[in-house]
Amino acid sequence: MKIKFNKKKIRVNIFVGLTCIALGIFNILETDKKEWSDFAYLVLGALAITHYLYDLKTQYLTINNGTISKNILYGLGGKIQLKDVTLIKSYAGDFTLITNSKKFKIDAEFIDDTSLEKLKEVLSNLNLAPENTPFKKQEA
Template identity: 50%
Template sequence: MKIKFKKKRLRINLIFGMVWLILGILSIVTDEDLRWTDYGYLIIGILYLGHYLYDLTYQYLTIENGTIQKNGLYGFGKKIILEEINWIKKFAGDYTLKTEQNELKINTELIDKDSLNELNKILAELNLPSKKTPFTNNV
């Protein structure tokens, strides 16, 4: 199951990528003296478009085979096993899932509303004492 980004975040990366690409193309076409910054615009545009495509494909979180993985471009993804979670903290709308060795922070502001409901349902189903979870175990 994939926990999706908000569409607004995806669109912003797409728009930034297109704007930087257009600026790069315009600067290369209109300038007689090419500078390295002209190519920098193109590189930034390609990076934004790559980020958009990565986020569109992999989304924010992947929950499968008893694990939850935060998908991150450039190798910044993190993965923990759901059964090993012994504490869920909720602070300022964000979740921190803690195990004995690791912790995973989830920014709920980035998550689509329907996906957030699914995530809440999955986290509420974990067998944790009521003092260690913001969810009620009455699911």
């Protein structure tokens, strides 16, 4: 299951990419003296568009075979086994999944509303004590 980025997050990368490429082309065509920064705009624009395409294809999170992983282009993602989660903390809408050896932060503002509901459903179905999850209320 893929947990999708919200459209705003994805559109930022394409906007930045196209803007940088436009600035680079404008600077190259407008000035006689070419500088390295003119070409840097083109490179930054290409990187931002690559980031956009990567995010569009892979999305933010993947939940598969009991593993949740972040799909981040620059290798800063990571993965965690859902069965190893001992505590889920929620702060300002974000979630932190904690195991005995790792913390895995999920930034909810990046997630599409429909996908956020799916994620909450998956996390609420983990076999955790009520005091270790924000999804289950303690029974009186």
